[in-house]
Amino acid sequence: MNRRKFLSILGSAGVVSALSTAREAKAGGTHSFPYYEGSYGVLHDTTRCIGCRQCEAACNQVNNLPKPQKSFDDLSVCATRRRTSAREWTVVNKYVVHGKPVFRKLQCFHCNDPACAAACFAKCFQKQPDGSVAYDGTQCVGCRYCMIACPFYMPGFQYDDAFDPLVMKCTFCAPRMKEGKLPGCIEACPMDALTFGKRSDLIKVARSRMRKSPGKYVDYIYGEWDAGGTAWITLAPASGTATAASANPAHDLHPLDLDTHLGNRPIGELTYGALGAVPMIVAFWPVLFGGAYAISKRRDAIHEAEKEAVAREVKNDISYVVNTAANKVAETHGPAAADTVRQAASDALKVCERPLRS
């Protein structure tokens, strides 16, 4: 991870990396999205989750999503690896980790500094003071770059809608929160596997759970720092082989599809080097190419001058030769003959386009 960070600072500038490094140091500050201190989050404790899909059903209901073909009572669907989509903003997957089943709920993580927002070229995504990452479909162009950018593969797209296809993802039930209600999925959870609260408090809750049950959890709060930190954070069970697990949390998190290689900086920062180089190129390229143009102009001018000098010399030589010959002829054959010689030379030169002026 450090290596990537190092490289991104060193080189993501791409075209004129040397020029842009100075710019980049600043870019991190200028482009950052606000991180709201008292914002809300959710702690998902996968050790408590039983895969009942009540959260899925609740999400479907409170958001008026289309009913699925298989009912939410059918728990067998958890066994297939699913992802969120335009019709399912949250899904519960069953992972088998070291022989034991672990259920994990997937939904938008509501990143502190979201990649989707950094990527959107029409400013559809906005991190809100309440912690949610809101999406405004009325200005969405449907380019789906946000989906390329989201490191968690969360947003879905309505590919089947011809006239108003939009990006869809968990809203953190922002409309319900405004009414003072809990998000649908959290209210529905019978196991208290989803804890709603201030993000800063949830980190403490997670730590105290780890402290109270040593060896139960992986020593890693997923989302505390990953991709710059997320509002929804996850606790995962430690596998039996405690020593190996504590040495490398990725060992226990990867089987749950939790990517620990995202780094602790917002994903969008990876592009700031390249974006920072833009003003540099705009400033530098015209000067560079203008200079090249001036040099080639100058080279042409010198070339022309040289050519003219050579031509002049040749002309002088020729007039000297013709005049000397004509004078000689004038001495021996008289001036009339000399004129004939001059005329003949002049005519001959005209043919090869070198008019003789003497």
Place this chain on the structure above:
Amino acid sequence: MAHHNIIIPTKDKLFNLGEFSLRRPGNLVTAVILAVGLIITVIRFTQGIGSVTNLSDVQPWGMWIGFDLLCGVCLAAGGYFTTVGCYVMGMKHFHSAVRPAVTTAFLGYAFVVIALLYDLGHPLRLPYMFFFPGTTSVLFEVGLCVATYLTVLFVEFSIAPMEWLAGKFPFLLNWRKLVIRCTIILTIFGVTLSTLHQSSLGALYLIAPGKVHPLWYSPFMPMFFFVSSMAAGASMVIFEGMFAHKGVHHYMDATHLREADEIVFSFSKAASFILFAYFMIKFTDMLVQANLPYLVSGYGLWWLVEMLFFILMPALLYAKGSRERNLKLCRFAAANTVLGIVLNRFNVSMIAFNYALPSAERYFPSIWEICISVFVVTMVVTAYRFIVYHMPVLYEHPDFKDAH
């Protein structure tokens, strides 16, 4: 005179559409492709993107971005490459290559934008990027530069239609004079914009470090995309020239024909150096990023195929071809390079994208997506033919002999 058998439209007979109605296989194939394309277009815009594509939530960008946008823009790089060579670097003997290159570049970009409309969920909202500018987005920068550069190319290209129409509408002459006076400014503006968006196309993928295979993902992707666009620009001039000599030879004047071979050799030499440089930076990047272990995998092998057979090989062939003045070899190298660029863009956007996902979730374009891409290319070729049949692109207009 060199012109006497080129059909030059006159004031009274502006159009020369006879070529399109000739019963030749080329025209027939064109008609069929355009008809099929129109049908798919109707389906796409009435039934939705999902009805004709294999795109999914994990693969939101497929053939239409990977080929139409990434390859389209890159292969239209001949415009800036040739104008910079001719006007800025003072390679006067490139002159007859400028107009065809600018024409194809303009058409390339124009149809990239048209093709993009197929891929956008809300095509009519494309201008929203200017109303709600997402300045943190690489895509915003690409959009801004492509829009501006398309305008620049339109102005640069506009000389040809104006010379065509000047007989009928003499006021166009003033505009033409103005454009010609601005040539150098337009050229420098064009190369600046091209540098920006060619590299930014690579920068688009910087935001997906976990999705693009490490052998292709690099903080230097913008640089790779820019450097390879130069090679693509040079190669496309040669590659197009090859087809132009087959199809529209009878619209080329003596100057064009005389300079054509020399241009091929000059561009070949340039392309050979650029490709070597491209090979070196990609290879160094692989070492610096400690990606050596990845080479002993399927993707590693594939990466080596791209590097050796589609970058190093054309570089060597170009070098040999330009040294021995072997036209055939240079043309082969050009085709090889173009194919290599397409392969690289496919790798970044599709083949090495989502490399970690199980194969069942991976993407392969649907036949209809491919049809639309073919449709777009056919439209470019058809528009090019229309222009060449009517406007002084491959010949100098007798009324504007001196004027360059």
